[in-house]
Amino acid sequence: MELIFSPMWAFALKLTLLLVAMSGLSGIIYTDTFLFVTSLILFFNKLFYSFFVFADCYDPLDPNGNITVTFDTHKWTDDGYVARVTIQNYYQYRHVEKQGWKLGWTWAEDEVIWSMSGAFATQQGNCSSFIFQTPHSCLKNPVIVDLEPTAAPENMTEDCCHGGILSAWAIIPSNSFSSFEIMVGNLEGNTHGNKPLNLTLMAPGPGYTCSPIEDTDPTVSLVIGGRREIQVFRTWKSTCTYSTFLSNKVPVCCVSLSTFYSPTITTCPQCSCGCRDANPSTDSCIREGSSLSQLSSGKLDIVQCTDHMCPIRVHWHVKNNYMSHWRVKLTISNYNLAKNYSDWNILVQHPGFSQNTTTYSFNSTALPTVGFADEIALFWGVTFYNNELLHADDKKLGSVTTEILLGKDSNSFTLNGGWAFPRRIYFNGENCEMPLPDTYPMLPNGSSTQKLTHPQFFFLLLCLTVKVLAIWL
Helix, strand or coil: CHHHHHHHHHHHHHHHHHHHHHHHHHCCEEHHHHHHHHHHHHHHHHHHHHHHHHHHCCCCCCCCCCEEEEEEEEEEECCEEEEEEEEEECCCCCCECCCCCEEEEECCCCCEEEEEECEEECCCCCCCCCCCCCCCECCCCCEEEECCCCCCHHHCCCCCCCCCCECCCCCCHHHCEEEEEEEEECCCCCCCCCCCEEEEEECCCCCEEECCCEEECCCEEEECCCCEEEECCEEEEEEEEECHHHHCCCCCEEEEEEECCEEEEECCCCCECECCCCCCCCCEEECCCCCHHHHHHCCCCEEECCCCCCCEEEEEEEEEECCCEEEEEEEEEECECCCCEECCEEEEEEHHHHCCEEECCCEEEEECCCCCCCEEEEEECCCCCCCEECCCCCCCCEEEEEEEEEECCCCCCCCHHHCCCCCEEEECCEECECCCHHHCCCCCCCHHHCEECHHHHHHHHHHHHHHHHHHHC
16 A cells, blocks of 8 residues: 555655645745644545445444443253343443334344244244234344333243333443344254344344344353352354444534624524425425335424524533633423434533533533543533423424533633634534634634744644545545
8 A cells, every 4th residue: 555655655755745835935834724734634524434434334432332242042942042132332432312222133043933022023923824823023134112111921031021222332321232032943853053144233223234233152150149150051252343324324413602702693604404494484394304104103393493403502602710620501302293212312522521510400521532632521410300302393492411620721711712712513423514723712802912932833734635645545
C-alpha cells in the first residue's frame, strides 16, 4: 500500500507544508480562521465515517460493543438435544427497546423445534408429517421472540420473559441479557446436530449483522456456592454488531446550542434528518426514507414539521459561570407524534466531565475512554419519573431536562472558541447531527479577534490533510 499511495502522501506533505508556510506569512491567525478550518475538518469527518464506519460497524466510543448469541447444549435426547439460548447485550449505551428482539436462523438439515420455554416461535409451519406428536415449529427459518413478564409460570424459564427488552450494559447489567430453552429434534440419529445457519437479529428494527455461528469452548458455570464447576456438552456462539447506516437512511437526532452570554441560538442544521416533503402549511410531516410497509404497520415516523425534521432534538445551554463551577442545562425534546422513547439514554463527549460533576434530574455515569482526550458521560432517566420520553402532540413537545454542575479546571476551562459545547452527542446510541462551529454563539466585546497560536493552527491543518487522504484512499 505504501508503494501504491506514496505519490498521494507526498502530495499531502507538500500541501501541509505549503499551508503552514502561508500561515507563517500571514503573521496573525484569528479565531475566524480557526472556525473555518474546524468546519472543514467536521465536513471531511462526516465523509470519513460514511466511507469507513459503514464497512466495519465500528463505534470508537464503544469499541467492544456487540450482542452475543450463545447456544449451550446441556442435554441429549433420542433424536436431538436441549439447548439454552442466551442473548447478551454488551453495548455500553445501546439498548433494545419496546417491541423487543427477534431472533432468526436457518436449520442446516430437517430439524424441528419440539418444545420451547421462555420464548416462542412466531409460526408453527407445516407439521402434517408428524402424527404422534406435533412440534412447536416445523419451519426451516423460525423466528423467535421473547415472552412477556405476565407469561404463565409453566412457560417460563430462568432469565426469560422481559418482553424482548435488553438494557444497555453500562446502565443495568443485570437486565442486559435474556435466555430461553429449546428442544430440537428430527435429526435421524445425528444426536450431535448441526450449527444453525444465517443468524439474524432484529432489535427491534434492522441494523444488526451477525457473524457465522462458530464452535467455542463449552460454557462453564459454578454450583454449590461456587465450589464446583460444571460445563455444558457443546457451545455455539455468534456476535451481532450494529450499523446506523443499515438501520436509518437519515439521522434521527440533532443538536442545538445557546449560552447566557449571547442572544444567538444555534439551531439544528437545516435538513439534519431529511427535508420537508409535506405541504408547508401542514403541522406534521412524514420523514424521508419511510416506507409504505411502515405506514401500514403504524410504525411510520410522523414528526412535527421543522427545518431540521428530526424526531429528537438535544439542546445544550450554558447557563451560568461561577468562580469554581459552571452550569449547563440539557434538554431532550421529542418531535415524534406517534412514538414514546422508553428507557432512553444520551451520551455526551466533553472534556469538562473530567472534573467533579453533579446531575440533578438524570442518572449519570462516566464511561471509560480509549484513545480520546475528552471524557464521556452517559445520562438516562430516573425510573417512574422521566425514563419515558413522551411523544409530541398538537399543543407541546414531549421533553425531559436536567441541569449539570461541572467543576472547573483552571488550566483548560474557557468560554472561547466553542470549548463549552459538546464534541459529540448520541441519543439511544445514534450519533446526532452537530452544528458547524462557525455558527456557535460567540463571546461579546470583540472576542472573535483572539489570536490562535501557530502550533494549534498547524495541528488543524495536519488533521484536515489526514481527513482528505482518508477520503481519497
